[in-house]
Amino acid sequence: MKSINPEDFKVVNKIELSKLPTNLDIGASDDKKEDKLEDVIDKLSDLQDTMYAHNRYGVLICLQGMDTSGKDSLIREVFKDFNSRGVVVHSFKTPNSTELEHDYLWRHYLALPEKGKFAVFNRTHYENVLVTRVHPEYILNENLPEIEDVSSITPVFWENRMDQIKNFEKHITQNGTIVLKFFLHMSKEEQRERLLRRLEEKKHNWKFSVGDLKERERWDDYMHYYEEAINKTSTSYAPWFVIPADDKEMCRYIVGKIIWEEMQKHTDIKMPEMDEKIEKNIELYKEMLTKE
Structure with missing residues (x-):
């Protein structure tokens, strides 16, 4: 089984989605991939306990x-x-x-994780530069100053919105988030097969x-806007990872491994040490409880 290097999926230079794989064969059976994922899940679970205490x-x-x-x-x-208590999922x-x-960012601020916890955004603040670009008429629902109709939404509007998103992410990372x-990169053919299964x-x-x-008919538009958003907003403090997603088991394992590896960079996350006074009198406290 070939090893997975998370850096291979990180967007650090300009990418073209059409040239990136939607499937990855590492020479492992589904059972083997599930075993590897279970190992990562165990590590992440322990890490979250440590994070909660930290x-x-x-x-x-x-x-x-x-x-x-x-x-x-x-x-x-x-x-x-x-x-x-350690993970909350938000589907926007x-x-x-x-x-x-x-x-448009207000509801995302409200859903940010508390210290010691994970939050998972299932669809994210990026919908505001993805689905709204495919359907710019949705922007009119925001009742924004100087936006009277779709023709008022200029390229500068989208550039500003990308900058706002980067500033949002920079702000929250500087304050401990x-x-x-992750972009789950699936082929159009794989989507067709999954829709048929449904x-x-x-x-x-x-x-x-x-x-x-209806949205599938706009596949090329979505790929164009995904590519642009990923290229413009993948930063050192909030990186994008493009994950081959045609194989669900493989996709889950890669994402889990990347989360684990990225979290290892934060070497200060450790269980807090016992208070000195408590540690010094630990035998006394044990005796008090034993004699109750």
Whole structure:
């Protein structure tokens, strides 16, 4: 089985999504990949316990990808052994009326992880420079100054929004939030097969939406805007990772391994030491409890 190097998936130079693989063969069976993932899951679970006690960092995991790219199942598998108090998942859908009364980042600020915890964004603040670029009419719902119609939304508007997102991420990382962003890179053919399964397998019927087909027609537009957003916003403090996603088991393992490896860079995350006074009198306290 070939080893996985997280750096191979990190976006540090300009990328072209059409030239990046959507599948990765490392010479391992599904069972072997699941075993490797389980090892990583155990390590991440222990790490989260340590983080909770350390209480200095929060971790924000951002997942983006086309419909059926495997975001939900990845979250279910990678974070399944976490203490339930240590991870919160947020699925961002169309902004509601209250959210639209605030700026577009407001609801994302509210969902940031507390210190010692993980937050997973299933679709993220990047929807505001992805789906809104494919459907710019959605911007009109934000009731922004000087935006009267779609023609008012200029290229400068999108450049400013990218800068705002980078500033948002820089601000939260400087205040103790570790940000890791993953694009689940799936082929159009793999999406077709997964949509067909939703129609063919009764237990998955509920997942199918006619809207998925409409958005699929805009596949090339989405790939263009994903590529632009990733290139413009992958930074040293909030990097993007492009993950081959045609093989769900492989995708989960790569994401889990990257999270683990990236967290190892924060060498200050350790269990706090026992208070000196308590440690000095530990035998006394044990005796007091024993004699109760």
